[in-house]
Amino acid sequence: MKKLLTSATLCLALTACSKMGTAQAHEIEPNNMKAEVQKLIDTALAGTQGYDIIEGLTTDIGARLAGSENEAKARDWTVDLFEEMGLENVRIEPFAINGWVRGVETAEIISPSTQNLFITALGGSVATPESGVTAEIVYFPTFEDLESAPLDDLEGKIVFISGRMEKAPDGAGYGPANRKRRSGATEAAKRGASAVVIRSVGTDSHRFPHTGQMRYAEDVKPIPIGALSAPDADQLERILVSGETVTLKLVMTPKDVGELESGNVIGEIVGTEKPEEIILISGHLDSWDLGTGAVDDGAGIGISAGAAKVLIDSGFKPKRTIRVVAFGAEEVGLLGGRAYVEEHKDDLINHVLASESDFGAGKVYEVKSGVKGEGEETIRAIAKALSGLGIEMSDGATNGGPDIGPMFAEGVPAIRLQQDGTDYFDLHHTPDDTFDKINKDEVAQNVAAWAAMVWMASEAETDFRSDR
Ligand code: ZN
Ligand code: ZN
Numbered sequence: 001m002k003k004l005l006t007s008a009t010l011c012l013a014l015t016a017c018s019k020m021g022t023a024q025a026h027e028i029e030p031n032n033m034k035a036e037v038q039k040l041i042d043t044a045l046a047g048t049q050g051y052d053i054i055e056g057l058t059t060d061i062g063a064r065l066a067g068s069e070n071e072a073k074a075r076d077w078t079v080d081l082f083e084e085m086g087l088e089n090v091r092i093e094p095f096a097i098n099g100w101v102r103g104v105e106t107a108e109i110i111s112p113s114t115q116n117l118f119i120t121a122l123g124g125s126v127a128t129p130e131s132g133v134t135a136e137i138v139y140f141p142t143f144e145d146l147e148s149a150p151l152d153d154l155e156g157k158i159v160f161i162s163g164r165m166e167k168a169p170d171g172a173g174y175g176p177a178n179r180k181r182r183s184g185a186t187e188a189a190k191r192g193a194s195a196v197v198i199r200s201v202g203t204d205s206h207r208f209p210h211t212g213q214m215r216y217a218e219d220v221k222p223i224p225i226g227a228l229s230a231p232d233a234d235q236l237e238r239i240l241v242s243g244e245t246v247t248l249k250l251v252m253t254p255k256d257v258g259e260l261e262s263g264n265v266i267g268e269i270v271g272t273e274k275p276e277e278i279i280l281i282s283g284h285l286d287s288w289d290l291g292t293g294a295v296d297d298g299a300g301i302g303i304s305a306g307a308a309k310v311l312i313d314s315g316f317k318p319k320r321t322i323r324v325v326a327f328g329a330e331e332v333g334l335l336g337g338r339a340y341v342e343e344h345k346d347d348l349i350n351h352v353l354a355s356e357s358d359f360g361a362g363k364v365y366e367v368k369s370g371v372k373g374e375g376e377e378t379i380r381a382i383a384k385a386l387s388g389l390g391i392e393m394s395d396g397a398t399n400g401g402p403d404i405g406p407m408f409a410e411g412v413p414a415i416r417l418q419q420d421g422t423d424y425f426d427l428h429h430t431p432d433d434t435f436d437k438i439n440k441d442e443v444a445q446n447v448a449a450w451a452a453m454v455w456m457a458s459e460a461e462t463d464f465r466s467d468r
Contacts, residue, residue: 050306087267103253337403356401370414
């Protein structure tokens with residue numbers, strides 16, 4: 001009798017009592033779920049919850065370099081936003097970072113004819129002497145060409161690495177193109193070079209160079225590295241390919257400024273039935289210093305917080321806790337995501353599902369699962385419920401996004417709503433990443449997808465953690 005009662009109780013928690021059995025354990029469509037999901041989607045599509053947040057953040061604060069005063073102001077701004085929205089347990093979790101700031105940056109071809117080029121230092125780069133570095137350029141069509149060049153061959157030279165990035169909706173060209181940004185200085189320094197200029201990692205043809213973080217291997221002498229705008233890289237390439245010897249004068253004076261404070265801002269909708277179980281949604285609050293960080297990643301802040309706002313304003317009370325996180329210092333090495341893991345290592349086990357929006361404001365077109373088995377089946381069901389928004393299930397894997405990577409590596413299940421980023425790398429990390437590039441309707445589609453996804457994940461019977 002006791003067993004029967006248990007079954008009956010379980011039955012109430014599931015979709016359809018006529019479909020009892022383990023195969024239905026991942027069902028996420030109780031009788032009214034469809035209507036609830038539609039209500040969230042309709043509310044988001046008719047609203048400007050995400051768009052307003054992006055406008056406010058980029059207008060009130062502007063650029064938000066990791067560790068800067070503006071990033072601190074953005075944390076306070078976000079605390080106010082979360083409290084006004086009605087999130088609970090709003091707090092900042094601070095952490096320390098090593099600060100870096102940009103200085104003067106100029107590049108000039110001295111011979112065969114004088115020409116100014118548009119350049120920007122890569123994040124973390126050391127400076128040239130104040131008088132600059134003037135030297136002959138050695139040209140490498142790709143990063144791989146530099147990697148296979150003999151050692152000790154470039155003494156005192158300035159290395160130029162070209163290599164074009166392919167456009168793709170999912171940004172597949174970024175990883176390969178980014179190798180020169182991350183490791184170009186190390187490979188050139190190993191060969192005795194005095195500085196490096198790269199073709200910007202981007203897909204545009206405007207004259208804004210793209211910055212982004214770089215790293216030095218521990219065993220090399222750090223040398224300065226900057227990125228040229230695509231048309232300037234084209235120009236330099238044409239001159240070099242014609243067989244001319246090119247002398248370049250490079251002046252860049254960025255500097256390390258020691259320990260600074262960054263932080264993650266957190267707010268929650270506390271779950272009604274399983275408050276200890278956390279569904280984490282996020283974006284990153286910091287940006288590069290050149291633009292106002294609208295697509296990277298004001299959009300992710302607006303989309304994730306906007307989704308929570310849609311739930312609250314629609315009177316939805318999720319069973320699990322929805323935790324909204326605005327990560328700090330993502331651009332300079334996922335430092336917010338790493339600090340979060342450090343701070344929460346004892347309760348990562350309670351994180352049921354996590355995701356970050358950090359790919360601009362283009363429409364979501366597919367769902368990627370970072371879980372297997374029963375959890376993946378539920379994520380497929382979520383994707384199906386989003387089909388009215390033009391969203392499909394992808395067979396591709398995900399780690400949930402940049403700041404989710406570190407917790408994913410510790411076993412936290414992940415999901416990603418993949419956006420169309422075909423044009424994302426036209427703006428990424430340039431002065432041109434500004435609010436006018438944000439499309440209101442596309443942000444609303446994102447917010448609708450996130451609000452519906454979060455609701456279904458919070459109500460699902462599935463434990464996404466069981467197969468990780
Ligand atoms: Zn980003
Ligand atoms: Zn970025």
